[in-house]
Amino acid sequence: xxxxxxxxxxxxxxxxxxxxxxxxxxxxxxxxxxxxxxxxxxxxxxxxxxxxxxxxxxxxxxxxxxxxxxxxxxxxxxxxxxxxxxxxxxxxxxxxxxxxxxxxxxxxxxxxxxxxxxxxxxxxxxxxxxxxxxxxxxxxxxxxxxxxxxxxxxxxxxxxxxxxxxxxxxxxxxxxxxxxxxxxxxxxxxxxxxxxxxxxxxxxxxxxxxxxxxxxxxxxxxxxxxxxxxxxxxxxxxxxxxxxxxxxxxxxxxxxxxxxxxxxxxxxxxxxxxxxxxxxxxxxxxxxxxxxxxxxxxxxxxxxxxxxxxxxxxxxxxxxxxxxxxxxxxxxxxxxxxxxxxxxxxxxxxxxxxxxxxxxxxxxxxxxxxxxxxxxxxxxxxxxxxxxxxxxxxxxxxxxxxxxxxxxxxxxxxxxxxxxxxxxxxxxxxxxxxxxxxxxxxxxxxxxxxxxxxxxxxxxxxxxxxxxxxxxxxxxxxxxxxxxxxxxxxxxxxxxxxxxxxxxxxxxxxxxxxxxxxxxxxxxxxxxxxxxxxxxxxxxxxxxxxxxxxxxxxxxxxxxxxxxxxxxxxxxxxxxxxxx
Amino acid sequence: xxxxxxxxxxxxxxxxxxxxxxxxxxxxxxxxxxxxxxxxxxxxxxxxxxxxxxxxxxxxxxxxxxxxxxxxxxxxxxxxxxxxxxxxxxxxxxxxxxxxxxxxxxxxxxxxxxxxxxxxxxxxxxxxxxxxxxxxxxxxxxxxxxxxxxxxxxxxxxxxxxxxxxxxxxxxxxxxxxxxxxxxxxxxxxxxxxxxxxxxxxxxxxxxxxxxxxxxxxxxxxxxxxxxxxxxxxxxxxxxxxxxxxxxxxxxxxxxxxxxxxxxxxxxxxxxxxxxxxxxxxxxxxxxxxxxxxxxxxxxxxxxxxxxxxxxxxxxxxxxxxxxxxxxxxxxxxxxxxxxxxxxxxxxxxxxxxxxxxxxxxxxxxxxxxxxxxxxxxxxxxxxxxxxxxxxxxxxxxxxxxxx
Numbered sequence: 012x013x014x015x016x017x018x019x020x021x022x023x024x025x026x027x028x029x030x031x032x033x034x035x036x037x038x039x040x041x042x043x044x045x046x047x048x049x050x051x052x053x054x055x056x057x058x059x060x061x062x063x064x065x066x067x068x069x070x071x072x073x074x075x076x077x078x079x080x081x082x083x084x085x086x087x088x089x090x091x092x093x094x095x096x097x098x099x100x101x102x103x104x105x106x107x108x109x110x111x112x113x114x115x116x117x118x119x120x121x122x123x124x125x126x127x128x129x130x131x132x133x134x135x136x137x138x139x140x141x142x143x144x145x146x147x148x149x150x151x152x153x154x155x156x157x158x159x160x161x162x163x164x165x166x167x168x169x170x171x172x173x174x175x176x177x178x179x180x181x182x183x184x185x186x187x188x189x190x191x192x193x194x195x196x197x198x199x200x201x202x203x204x205x206x207x208x209x210x211x212x213x214x215x216x217x218x219x220x221x222x223x224x225x226x227x228x229x230x231x232x233x234x235x236x237x238x239x240x241x242x243x244x245x246x247x248x249x250x251x252x253x254x255x256x257x258x259x260x261x262x263x264x265x266x267x268x269x270x271x272x273x274x275x276x277x278x279x280x281x282x283x284x285x286x287x288x289x290x291x292x293x294x295x296x297x298x299x300x301x302x303x304x305x306x307x308x309x310x311x312x313x314x315x316x317x318x319x320x321x322x323x324x325x326x327x328x329x330x331x332x333x334x335x336x337x338x339x340x341x342x343x344x345x346x347x348x349x350x351x352x353x354x355x356x357x358x359x360x361x362x363x364x365x366x367x368x369x370x371x372x373x374x375x376x377x378x379x380x381x382x383x384x385x386x387x388x389x390x391x392x393x394x395x396x397x398x399x400x401x402x403x404x405x406x407x408x409x410x411x412x413x414x415x416x417x418x419x420x421x422x423x424x425x426x427x428x429x430x431x432x433x434x435x436x437x438x439x440x441x442x443x444x445x446x447x448x449x450x451x452x453x454x455x456x457x458x459x460x461x462x463x464x465x466x467x468x469x470x471x472x473x474x475x476x477x478x479x480x481x482x483x484x485x486x487x488x489x490x491x492x493x494x495x496x497x498x499x500x501x502x503x504x505x506x507x508x509x510x511x512x513x514x515x516x517x518x519x520x521x522x523x524x525x526x527x528x529x530x531x532x533x534x535x536x537x538x539x540x541x542x543x544x545x546x547x548x549x550x551x552x553x554x555x556x557x558x559x560x561x562x563x564x565x566x567x568x569x570x571x572x573x574x575x576x577x578x579x580x581x582x583x584x585x586x587x588x589x590x591x
Numbered sequence: 592x593x594x595x596x597x598x599x600x601x602x603x604x605x606x607x608x609x610x611x612x613x614x615x616x617x618x619x620x621x622x623x624x625x626x627x628x629x630x631x632x633x634x635x636x637x638x639x640x641x642x643x644x645x646x647x648x649x650x651x652x653x654x655x656x657x658x659x660x661x662x663x664x665x666x667x668x669x670x671x672x673x674x675x676x677x678x679x680x681x682x683x684x685x686x687x688x689x690x691x692x693x694x695x696x697x698x699x700x701x702x703x704x705x706x707x708x709x710x711x712x713x714x715x716x717x718x719x720x721x722x723x724x725x726x727x728x729x730x731x732x733x734x735x736x737x738x739x740x741x742x743x744x745x746x747x748x749x750x751x752x753x754x755x756x757x758x759x760x761x762x763x764x765x766x767x768x769x770x771x772x773x774x775x776x777x778x779x780x781x782x783x784x785x786x787x788x789x790x791x792x793x794x795x796x797x798x799x800x801x802x803x804x805x806x807x808x809x810x811x812x813x814x815x816x817x818x819x820x821x822x823x824x825x826x827x828x829x830x831x832x833x834x835x836x837x838x839x840x841x842x843x844x845x846x847x848x849x850x851x852x853x854x855x856x857x858x859x860x861x862x863x864x865x866x867x868x869x870x871x872x873x874x875x876x877x878x879x880x881x882x883x884x885x886x887x888x889x890x891x892x893x894x895x896x897x898x899x900x901x902x903x904x905x906x907x908x909x910x911x912x913x914x915x916x917x918x919x920x921x922x923x924x925x926x927x928x929x930x931x932x933x934x935x936x937x938x939x940x941x942x943x944x945x946x947x948x949x950x951x952x953x954x955x956x957x958x959x960x961x962x963x964x965x966x967x968x969x970x971x972x973x974x975x976x977x978x979x980x981x982x983x984x985x986x987x988x989x990x991x992x993x994x995x
Contacts, residue, residue, distance in 0.1 A: 036686075038682065038689045038690045039690075041685045044682075045679075141802055142802075148774075148775055148778040149775045149779060150703075154729075240706065240707065241677065241729070245774065245803045246703055251676075287670075291672035292638075295672075
């Protein structure tokens with residue numbers, strides 16, 4: 012598949028690089044260069060912002076950093092133009108990574124705050140460039156910088172440079188989308204916290220995507236500096252670049268590597284189609300109207316819509332997997348001594364703004380058992396699950412999993428030790444198909460399966476949970492029962508050593524609860540170790556080997572389910588103390 | 592006899608009409624059109640001024656075609672919208688030359704776009720006549736011809752004429768504050784103003800800069816109020832001067848004299864606090880500029896077309912006048928060279944001046960610029976009207992610098 016794609020790229024590259032030799036007027040090369048230039052900017056922007064949802068309005072800053080790097084090196088240091096291009100990319104990439112290293116550490120800087128911050132960075136950079144010797148006000152002129160004769164004319168040289176960079180950018184965007192990095196970025200797009208808990212190293216992935224995105228924009232800036240030959244702060248660091256790339260990506264479809272390229276070509280061609288002097292304003296208005304209509308009627312973008320339709324067609328053709336062929340989860344791992352301690356919490360405490368959610372909790376989970384974690388609302392059950400899965404960090408205490416302390420580990424590292432969890436309210440990745448939702452933890456869990464294998468694993472777990480027919484649906488198309496099972500399939504696909512189930516039965520009907528009990532018994536039958544937070548006492552009694560009862564963040568009882576549920580403290584915790 | 596007389600008169604009249612018709616037929620341009628290509632910022636941030644140049648170009652081409660065109664051929668203006676973007680300007684000029692096959696080129700509006708067009712002109716050995724190139728030192732092409740009246744060293748010539756005007760007033764300023772945008776074509780002229788003030792012994796009490804696009808002039812106004820200069824040089828573009836005046840009025844301050852380098856003349860004329868403001872210009876609607884019948888006719892047409900196009904200010908002043916002068920230059924060069932060959936036109940322009948409505952344009956200096964003198968004058972907003980007050984020979988009748 013990859014080899015065919017590479018051959019396709021090479022063939023397209025060869026065919027398109029022949030354009031300058033067709034004897035076309037130079038204008039066509041310049042026009043095509045502009046199309047390619049915007050393709051690079053839009054596709055590179057999409058690598059971070061489209062894939063991960065971190066909308067950057069700072070693409071102009073990184074593009075500008077590249078422009079000024081080339082302009083400065085070529086005019087002030089006499090560096091040959093082509094040699095300035097790697098430097099332009101590097102400066103922009105380093106700038107982006109440095110910014111990301113700070114910004115991505117702060118969870119509150121997501122969404123619109125990230126967009127505004129990157130926009131502000133553009134203006135800060137413009138101010139620095141304008142008020143230092145980099146520019147100082149008059150701008151930098153590259154008219155005297157020699158342009159290497161790559162093509163038969165200057166226009167063809169720009170075209171060939173643009174073509175090479177556009178092909179490289181498209182290839183990089185494609186490879187990222189089809190890699191673990193891409194899968195992780197799309198998960199970040201939908202729910203970054205869940206992605207991290209499922210094993211995606213979100214910080215590192217965002218940083219990598221930002222660096223690549225900025226670097227490519229920087230190289231495009233370097234070429235553009237030579238193309239316009241006069242670089243000024245006002246023209247370079249304008250809002251136009253980020254606005255255009257956002258528009259192009261949305262128009263083409265930001266969830267596919269090729270979408271922004273389609274958008275860039277369409278927008279550039281449209282803008283060019285209406286340059287006749289007589290009706291300039293009407294032409295621009297027409298362009299705006301066309302874009303509004305396309306965005307309204309094709310919300311996933313031109314290319315995105317087409318890809319979605321193709322994918323759905325492919326679903327029906329996908330081979331079915333027999334539900335009677337359940338995979339063996341790592342949780343089962345027969346052979347390892349049952350009954351030995353798998354997870355141990357000691358002195359675990361957590362407070363939220365003065366409210367003590369957990370206080371000095373000690374807990375032990377033995378290999379192969381189903382441990383029920385019960386208690387009234389607000390007793391600290393979900394907090395305990397969140398601490399163990401790394402969603403929160405404990406204020407004090409230790410969590411030992413197979414002898415390894417999890418308290419200091421980031422959530423994605425905890426996932427890789429073999430812990431998986433479900434959420435009380437299902438939190439699937441809304442824009443990933445059911446299949447992709449389940450394949451992701453297989454890729455990022457303990458066994459870190461390759462992409463293809465992860466897909467196969469996911470299909471087996473979907474068959475196991477009865478969701479095979481929904482593989483290519485979006486989670487929004489599932490009912491609550493199915494979404495709960497999707498949570499379960501997702502947790503199982505990571506082949507966990509320990510499965511943390513947070514209120515799997517809440518909101519289900521009686522019949523659905525029966526289904527779920529059967530499913531968990533099937534998992535149990537393979538020897539899985541499960542911690543089971545639940546309010547449905549029938550399920551607790553039917554499924555658990557032991558239970559631990561929490562009340563006001565403390566363990567008040569533990570042991571055999573039937574015996575523990577009769578203890579007066581437990582009864583009081585659930586029903587209140589009787590008044591004489 | 593009267594009947595005979597009547598017949599003779601009728602025959603004579605018919606003959607005359609025939610002769611006139613024949614003359615008109617002879618004078619009407621014929622043959623394949625001479626195609627002149629250009630782009631203008633018709634949309635985007637520079638569109639307001641781009642429209643002025645479009646109206647002027649249309650007027651001029653119509654005037655040409657009403658006469659005998661260029662070299663007897665009709666003239667066709669191929670105009671494209673560069674959307675205020677230099678990269679697009681460059682590509683569109685390439686389209687004009689390599690696809691539309693225009694014969695001649697006229698420059699776009701604004702420095703960056705002109706520089707982009709200049710690169711294309713240089714590659715294809717085309718003459719580029721332009722009007723609004725603000726940084727002459729960047730023009731390194733031998734066949735570019737500025738027709739905006741700016742000298743090769745406007746950082747010297749414009750401050751000179753301004754400070755000359757001030758020095759000749761009844762109460763010359765003793766202190767100066769220079770405040771300026773960092774926009775390339777404005778900033779270096781303002782730096783020249785600092786030097787000029789220093790050489791003339793004026794005490795500089797403040798030098799302040801702002802980034803292009805700044806809209807908050809409060810801090811600059813406050814600093815000016817504290818500094819109390821006799822004269823403020825405002826290196827502003829468009830509405831920046833108005834914004835500064837607004838900010839100064841808000842803190843109950845207005846300097847005795849203030850000069851604006853490239854203002855939006857209409858809004859400054861009407862702005863409260865804009866009374867007695869000074870600005871640079873090459874043309875105003877009063878004698879001696881209107882002693883030229885060509886200028887008078889242009890003013891009439893521009894008023895008419897400007898009103899039709901909805902321009903907020905339809906008076907002919909600097910921007911429209913230099914635009915018209917550029918077309919005059921093109922016509923004079925083609926007519927003088929008797930050719931539309933670019934080399935012939937360039938040679939003719941280097942050897943011959945052109946008398947345009949803004950004055951006599953010459954290109955016999957390095958890279959076709961003249962150093963040490965330009966066509967810029969100083970005007971003042973007097974009683975809601977712009978009038979040139981310096982140099983004396985261009986001043987409106989009875990007008991002189993009003994000082995508080």
